[in-house]
Amino acid sequence: MMESVLFQIAAALYVAGTALGFVFLYNRDERLSRWMFNLLAAGVVVHLASLGMRMKHFWEIPENRWYLPINSFFGALSAMTLAITATFVVVEGRHRLGIMGAFVLPWACAAAVGAVFRTHSVGSTEIHGLAPALQSYWMNIHPMVIMIAYAIFGNAFGVGLALLIQERQLKSKRPQELCYRLPSIEELDNLNYRLIAAGFPVLTVGIIMGGIWAHEAWGRFWGWDAKETWSLITALVYAVFLHQRLVAGWRGRKAVYTSMLGFACVVFTFIGVNFLSRLHGYLSAP
Amino acid sequence: MELLLAGLNHKSGVPALARDNLAAVGAAEFLRRLREAGWEEAVVLSTCNRLEVYAVIEDAGQAKASLDALSRALESAAGSPLAGHLYLRSGFDAGRHLFAVASGLDSLVTGENEILGQVKTAYETAFTTGTTGKLTNIIFQRAIFVGRKARTDTGISAGQLSVASVAAALAERIFGSLTESSVLILGAGQMAEIAARHLLSAKPAKLQIANRTHERGVALAETLHAEAVRWEDFPSLLETADIVLASTGAPEPVLTRAMVEAALPARMGRSLFLIDIAMPRDIEDSVGDLDHVYLYTLKDLEGIVNENMSQRRKEIAAVEKLVDAKAREFAGWMAATRAGEQASLRHHPGRSLRRGEVGKQEERS
Amino acid sequence: MRSIRFNIWLLCALILASAAGTFLPQVAEDPGRVETFIASHSLLGPALNSLGFFDLFHSRWFLALWALMVLDIAACKLMEFPSRDPEARPEDLEKMVRSRPLTAKFTAQDADKAFSGIRGLLAREGYKVRLLPTGTSPLAAAAEIHSPQAWGSFISHASLVVILAGCLVKWLFGFQEYVAAAEGSSARVTKRPGWELRVDSFKVERYADTGASKSFESKLTLMENNLPLTEKTIRVNSPLSVQGINFYQDSWGATGKWRSARLAWPDREFELTQGLPRTVPGTDTKLTADLFAADFGVTPEGHADNLTTEPTNPALRVKEEHRSGLSRTWWLLQLEPSRAFLEDADGRLQEVPPPPFKLAAVDPVLFSGIQVVYDPGYPLVLAGSLAWLAGMVVNFYLHRRKFLVVVIPETSRPARVLVGGWSSQGAVAFKKDFDQVVSRMREVLS
CATH class of the missing domain: 1.20.120 (Four Helix Bundle (Hemerythrin (Met), subunit A))
Structure with missing residues (x-):
């Protein structure tokens, strides 16, 4: 499925960026830090694309309109990956602390890789109908705030x-x-x-x-x-x-x-x- | 066009008197003399450890004769024969030597940064004197670029090489900028003063000096614009001082573990950096085991200095490679220009060196 | 109790207790697991039980911890309102200025002009400037901006007390009752005598792929003393509210009764109603279906069991009687037609190959589970939450700053001006702005 493929590409970009972050610990070449941020940014773009596909699929079920597709383990892990990466880019990017990549990004990778494993173990990206309790405008607010x-x-x-x-x-x-x-x-x-x-x-x-x-x-x-x-x-x-x-x-x-x-x-x-x-x-x- | 180099450095074994004479002449004067002697394009690099004359001739075939002329000019300025002491280079070798010098490879302290500024100054002086031309404009700009690149791409100039600067660098690793930190110096001797000056250059918020003989402490405090405190008061100051430098002549430790432990609760987990450069030691060794306390002795600091030096030496090979590559690149450009081609070696003759770096010259053009 | 250590220990106690409550089985969530746990831990089980660990979150000692927290907050933070700095004596003012985190000093020719100039500057910057009663020497003024920030921490802590008070109010005056009524029938709300909830109709839709609920709603009529009071169709996230009491669509399930069931052979189908025997046309077999299990399971002893009220594994018991006298009692699974069980006279089950007929469909009578809640403390909890947020925002994002200006006139020398600065953000973050204000002060003087 397209969404799954895109997500795996995004995950690979995150992992690659994190690897550069580790190399940057020992090699002072500033280009490593720049490319780390570039890879992360690219990963975010691809991730957002996969998220767009996910939402399109998700909203095919009428009860799911127009909520965020995070009512599953995969959905939550995917959202968490995005949150950590985005926060890292904003916080460490603004303070020029690329050196922190090796310390923070492994969590984003863990979430991304965990999500990929999840798709393999259940065989899908877990697009389910929302349980009645989740069909509320809070669905688009509460989980996001917590994840941030x-x-x-x-x-x-x-x-x-x-x-x-x-x-x-x-x-x-x-x-x-x-x-x-x-x-x-x-x-x-x-x-x-x-x-x-x-x-x-x-x-x-x-x-x-x-x-x-x-x-x-x-x-x-x-x-x-x-x-x-x-x-x-x-x-x-x-x-x-x-x-x-x-x-x-x-x-x-x-x-x-x-x-x-x-x-x-x-x-x-x-x-x-x-x-x-x-x-x-x-x-x-x- | 061909670049020539005649020079001497700290390894040349030139007698001190000759060196003093040469230093007394100065770069600007030497250039003037060269110009009077008919040299249109030349730059003189004059530091306490070297004197090098870079000159340009039109016909490469005249290299040997021209180098002889330069040697004689140097000898007359030195007031004594310099045969065998000078090194003479031409063409590629001259250019490569300049790049190596700018990168700190030829310095007494490998990778030192001062030489880069001195190369810049040498060029500026030549420009003011009016003895620069197409080749020197470009090659000196290139040399400064190579010098910078060597320092960013390799570790040739990384790591401090004096105990005091290592201590200051460590302090910055603990506290970041020292402008909010409070420094306490125990002792008022020469070592204390040197180290204090280093820390002062980081502009700490407060500098206090405590010496057993209060008057000496006061004297040092005045020269440093610091605050003198009574020796008896110093233990309580451990609560507020972030950096303590101990350099008294006391035979026994003056700063005990008990004192530090008593001060720690009030510090509430704020780091405490203790530098003990006294011999025998001023600070009890076990103090270093306490939480949030960092104790560095003279031995530790010297160890770091040695390590930095050997690290720099390891980088020499990498810098040699860089210098070689850049020198070859430059030689290639020169050959191409000689053939009349437009080369890709980006340069704006004389301009990029001027902007910002040779600021005074900007109005001149 | 006013020490920070006590407060931290108390927080740790709450943390550990709460964590314990998530690992140990709790009666409120799963009484069965609690029983199993106690049974299998002969020493620990009853001990923990007597200490209330299996209903931890409602146990006395847990509530006592929270009460202690309220007292602790009150004792540490709420005993005094944020107040103004105590007035300093004129002789202490110089020392006070020097002890500020940021200081500046310069000189001025005309003490009075300098003093009023600086005061004017601070006033223009937005500060509230207050003359200190020191007479003419020295001249002193205190200036403050964003004073409300001082209340931030107080409000946040007070709001925690309000939130907990709201919980207390709910505990004392509120109630919660789970009312289950089958479609078409009604049930009494015992906590409100005279009230009866009638489920006029109940609708549930399920997702085809997983069988999970998609939506469920009940058309309710609330009756008071047999007269309709109000009616509404409620669904999850959309409750009915009457006189401060809310009715939430909580859950649903099978009552065990059923309206009709359809049995299917390869060539024909057959409908049954509960308890009514029907002869299969063309045969001498009589089928009677009686018991319906929404979530069929087999006990360790081999008896039929209904595990939950959720129709996750619907099964029907069908008695098969031949004229010859042969009779068999089947349990048929709707979702697994290839499996079947035979029940013997003692009620024990044995899995056997299924009969020629399978259970095609069942129309169970469902009940609607409604949570009746009266929570008079909720407005307090809500207000406290908002106040907490407001307090935090004010505390961290409003930057309260104070200037202390002391002008000391000197005879035959320029007057000395001392300026001390303090900020709730800390000296480091304030330094740049402080330096800017000071340089503007210098400009004013020259």
């Missing part, structure tokens, strides 16, 4: 990882060339904080939107469903991070561990929960 938050947190995770590496380099008393090409510890720490400070309200707004939607659909704002609970846990972990930093003044390694735990919760909320929840699970029921 996830993408921002994914970025922050990469920044935190770079910070840990930078710290290790400097502690070793024999910093390698990578140390001089990565941003300073202060800059990484600051960027990590700013990303999380930006993502936290987005996540919380997304959770609130989910609650309002749930209230419209089922009459209850909050039901302690696994996905709801884990998104709350994620928000609480990042709240701990923000309190540690803003009130207790924590910086550096310990604060980064908290933020990384937060992203672990993001991944669990996005994927792990599907094995637990019946309401939100892509894997539990068609």
Whole structure:
């Protein structure tokens, strides 16, 4: 199917871009960074084309008009890939931090490759009719807001990882060339904080939107469903991070561990929960 | 047209007196003398480690005789015979040598950046004196381009080569720009001053000096426009100082682990960079194990300097290749122009060197 | 309790408790799994049960944690409103300025002119300028812009309390009741005596490829004391709202009753209704269909079982009686005609090759599952959520800035001007603008 082929091309471009990002860690040729961004941009264009085909197919089912086609594992992974890549291009592109490619883009690749595997294991790109509860204008708002938050947190995770590496380099008393090409510890720490400070309200707004939607659909704002609970846990972990930093003044390694735990919760909320929840699970029921 | 080169550098073994005499003449004066002697196109590169005369002749067959003339000119300026000390080159070799010099291959400190600026200055001086022409215009522009390319494409000029600049570079890896950082110097001796000046050039927000003998600290603080603090006060300053440079003559460590541990809670996880260039050590070794504390001793910094030097040496081969390739490319262009072809070597005779780089000259045209 | 450590520990406790609630089976979601779990963990099971871990999110200690959180928020953030800086004594002002994150100092010939010039400049920049009561020496003024930012954090934290208050209100005064009524029949709403919900008609459409629900809706009539109060066709995302009580189309399923079933032979078809025997034309066989299972399954002991009310595996029990006296009881699966089961006198099943007739279609009587909800706390939750967002936006995106200007007149020397700056964004982000304002101040003076 055309959509699947286009998506695989996009995934290949993302992987290629990420590979360049890794090479750029060790080779200071600026062209690598430029080409990394070029490949990512090309991937996004092809991805959008595949998304366009997906939407056309999706809307052939009357109940699906005019909603975003993310009611399946593939759809969600595809959207997540786009969100992370787009966020990376905007954030790291604007700050000229191509060196961060190796730290952030693997997540986009994981999502893209996961999506490709999904199409192979189920034999399609999972275009299904929307369940009645999902046939609401919230379908076009709530998941997107949450995914943007996830993408921002994914970025922050990469920044935190770079910070840990930078710290290790400097502690070793024999910093390698990578140390001089990565941003300073202060800059990484600051960027990590700013990303999380930006993502936290987005996540919380997304959770609130989910609650309002749930209230419209089922009459209850909050039901302690696994996905709801884990998104709350994620928000609480990042709240701990923000309190540690803003009130207790924590910086550096310990604060980064908290933020990384937060992203672990993001991944669990996005994927792990599907094995637990019946309401939100892509894997539990068609 | 043919390019000639007669020169000497730090490896030539020229006696000091001769070198001083040559330096005293200066590039501009030397060019003037050459012009009076009938040389229409010449550039003189004069630094403390080298003196090179690049000149252009119309007929390549006259190369040997012309080089002899240049040697004699140099000897008369030096006031002593220089036979055997000078290196003489012509044509391709002269051009290649210029590219190698601009790339830092011929410098005392491989890959040093100053020489590139000096090549530029040499060209500008020649331009002002009116001794530049088609060949020198193009080849010097090219040399500066090659010098820049060598430094971006390879690691020939990467890594600092002095303990103080390594320390400053590490500080920037921790804090980014040091303009928000607070620096504390323990000690007021010469080493402390050198290192302080390096850190000062990064324009830190605050510079404080603590010396056991307060008056010496005050004296140093005045020269550096810094703040002198009492020696007894320095432990509490660990709470606010981001960078601490220790260079006292004390026989025992003055900065203990206990002091740092006491200051850490107030720092709330902000990094602390400790530089210990004292012998014997001023800072207890175990301090380096603490979280968010980075301790570098003189040995560590020297280790990095050595590593940088050997890294640069490794890059020499790559730069040689680049210089060779560019020299051949240039020679090819010259041959093509001689044959009257339009060549693709982009140049605007004299203009691109002028724009921005030789700023003063812009009004002149 | 006012320490940040306590707050972080409390957050961690909530995190761990919530996580536990997603891994342990919960009665609200699946009581069967809970029972199985307790049975298979002889020590841990009953222990966790007594601590309320299988209804964790409604357990007393979990609610107590949230109550503690409310108290903690109140104690840490809500005890005092954001207030103005305390007035400083004139002798402390110089020190105060120097202790600001950003400072600048310069001189001015005319102290009064400089002071009023700077005040005017700040006023023009949008600052609210306040003269400090210091007399004539030194001259001091405090200027602030975007003061509301100071309220951002307060509002956000207060709104969390409002949200939790909304939950409390729901818990105390709200109710939730699941009412299931078959098509054409009605059911009482026990939480509201006198109310009865009648399902006039129920329609469900399913996707052909997966069998999942495409849409389902019920035409409802709400009756109060046997008189119609209101009626509406509700579907998911489109509830009925009456007197603050909402009726949500929650689910649907099979009641077990059925209107008609069609059996098919290769050459003909045959309709049956529940419990009514019919003789197959041209034979001496009588068929009677009685039980309908929407989601057919076999228990470990070998008995027929209806697993759920969702018609995922519809099956019909058909008794086959021959005049000769031979009788067999079949279970036929609508979606798997190649399989069939025989039920013996004890109700045990045995899988056998299917009979010549198969179950072609069944028209089950469906019920509509309606969630009746009264949530008086919802407006509070909604208001709190919006307030939280507003507070966050104000806190992070509104940049509150303060200038402290001190002019110290000197005898026979130019007056000294000290300027201190502070920003809620932090000194680094403010520096550029601070320097710009200071250079404009210098221009004003010259």
